[in-house]
Amino acid sequence: MANNTVFSIEDFNLWYGSNQALYKIDLQVPRNQITAVIGPSGCGKSTLLKTLNRMNDLVSGVNIAGTIKYNDQDIFNKKNMVEELRTQVGMVFQKPNPFPKSIYDNVAYGPRIHGIKKKKVLDEIVEKSLKDAAIWDEVKDRLNQNAFGLSGGQQQRLCIARCLAIEPDVILMDEPTSALDPISTLKVEELIKELKNKYTIVIVTHNMQQAARISNKTAFMLNGELVEFSDTDTLFSTPRDKRTEDYITGRFG
Amino acid sequence: MVGREQFHAELEKMKTMVIDLAEGAKEQLSRSVEALYNGDLEATNNILEDDKVLDQKEMDINEAVILLIAREQPVASDLRRLIIALKISTDLERMADHAKNIAKSIQHLGENHGINIHEKLSDMKEIAIRMIDLSIKSYKHEDMTIARKLAELDDQLDKLYGEVTKELLEETATNPQSIQHIMQMAYCARYIERFGDHATNIGENVLYLIKGKSIDLNA
Numbered sequence: 001m002a003n004n005t006v007f008s009i010e011d012f013n014l015w016y017g018s019n020q021a022l023y024k025i026d027l028q029v030p031r032n033q034i035t036a037v038i039g040p041s042g043c044g045k046s047t048l049l050k051t052l053n054r055m056n057d058l059v060s061g062v063n064i065a066g067t068i069k070y071n072d073q074d075i076f077n078k079k080n081m082v083e084e085l086r087t088q089v090g091m092v093f094q095k096p097n098p099f100p101k102s103i104y105d106n107v108a109y110g111p112r113i114h115g116i117k118k119k120k121v122l123d124e125i126v127e128k129s130l131k132d133a134a135i136w137d138e139v140k141d142r143l144n145q146n147a148f149g150l151s152g153g154q155q156q157r158l159c160i161a162r163c164l165a166i167e168p169d170v171i172l173m174d175e176p177t178s179a180l181d182p183i184s185t186l187k188v189e190e191l192i193k194e195l196k197n198k199y200t201i202v203i204v205t206h207n208m209q210q211a212a213r214i215s216n217k218t219a220f221m222l223n224g225e226l227v228e229f230s231d232t233d234t235l236f237s238t239p240r241d242k243r244t245e246d247y248i249t250g251r252f253g
Numbered sequence: 254m255v256g257r258e259q260f261h262a263e264l265e266k267m268k269t270m271v272i273d274l275a276e277g278a279k280e281q282l283s284r285s286v287e288a289l290y291n292g293d294l295e296a297t298n299n300i301l302e303d304d305k306v307l308d309q310k311e312m313d314i315n316e317a318v319i320l321l322i323a324r325e326q327p328v329a330s331d332l333r334r335l336i337i338a339l340k341i342s343t344d345l346e347r348m349a350d351h352a353k354n355i356a357k358s359i360q361h362l363g364e365n366h367g368i369n370i371h372e373k374l375s376d377m378k379e380i381a382i383r384m385i386d387l388s389i390k391s392y393k394h395e396d397m398t399i400a401r402k403l404a405e406l407d408d409q410l411d412k413l414y415g416e417v418t419k420e421l422l423e424e425t426a427t428n429p430q431s432i433q434h435i436m437q438m439a440y441c442a443r444y445i446e447r448f449g450d451h452a453t454n455i456g457e458n459v460l461y462l463i464k465g466k467s468i469d470l471n472a
Binding site for chain 2: 208209212236237238239245248249250251252
């Protein structure tokens with residue numbers, strides 16, 4: 001596998017019980033780029049995203065076939081610990097989900113679990129993570145206040161900071177701005193674009209314009225299949241597949 | 254899932270606006286060349302007046318396109334459809350300007366210029382009209398095969414233009430006292446020739462719409 005590929009998905013299939021949700025997916029997720037996954041509801045895009053850090057392990061009745069390699073390691077190999085994978089592959093969800101704790105403790109939570117106890121080290125991690133998540137200036141004077149007091153957009157950036165605090169390699173984002181107002185959405189989008197310098201980002205979004213604005217690569221999925229995976233500029237200007245053209249121009253139905 | 258039917262209906266409406274402008278530009282060419290042969294000064298005033306109407310139609314198209322882009326954030330072929338509507342309407346407006354220029358030349362020639370209007374100008378006009386018809390047909394039906402015929406017609410038009418200018422140049426030698434009038438006629442030939450270039454541009458825009466990349470029809 002080329003060094004600039006983070007995830008290599010090969011002939012991957014997934015079933016929920018007897019229902020097949022993903023069909024023969026082949027996809028190479030490039031390092032330090034933003035890969036967007038678009039497609040109508042139920043096309044399998046969130047399923048694919050959750051598979052990348054094995055969140056689907058938690059769902060009963062899931063069966064898989066095919067391989068997904070993360071940095072050359074088969075993520076389903078019994079020898080590889082799922083906790084290890086999730087340390088490397090963080091996730092940000094649709095609705096901001098801060099813990100009912102202070103802003104500081106939200107960000108320090110992961111590092112503490114990983115055994116970091118020194119206050120000075122934790123302070124540094126918290127400040128760096130909040131800065132990287134572009135929220136430091138807004139919260140630096142109230143780090144001990146409850147995270148629930150923040151606005152939705154701030155809570156989402158706090159969740160991104162919490163994700164950054166454990167220094168992941170990849171960040172998965174499942175509709176990270178769908179619960180946010182337009183200004184908060186733009187702030188989070190700007191943040192995502194900056195984060196790609198240090199992280200690999202895979203984002204599932206219903207907002208096609210968002211995918212067009214922020215991503216380098218776009219995958220279009222339909223009925224559990226990957227229809228097209230191209231440079232974002234190409235996919236939104238001259239898509240190869242008629243189904244992609246029909247979807248992005250709203251000629252579906 | 255429901256498609257974007259209203260948006261696509263608006264795209265169709267915009268297309269009819271462009272076609273309407275094209276019909277107007279074509280009509281102006283016919284009228285101006287007819288007035289040239291008839292020395293009809295009265296008709297020139299009407300042509301100049303009607304040009305303002307066409308200018309307004311072009312502005313209406315611009316406005317409609319900008320609104321649709323802002324409101325609908327179109328992508329892929331829909332975006333190209335809007336962009337080429339802008340560019341085609343510019344070409345059509347320029348065509349109408351050339352008809353206006355012919356009308357002005359007729360006014361400069363005045364009533365008793367005493368020279369024969371070259372018969373090949375009428376032939377040139379016929380080709381230009383055919384080219385406008387073809388370009389608009391290719392736009393209307395998004396048909397590449399029609400667009401490709403334009404290059405051939407444009408070559409014919411250019412050839413005729415070359416012959417006309419050569420003959421007019423010779424006439425200036427034998428008929429020096431009419432130089433100013435002959436010059437006006439040469440201008441008119443040039444204006445008609447420009448119609449062909451704009452029609453070719455329209456064809457190229459249709460190719461761009463379909464192919465998603467620029468193609469030079471004269472290459």
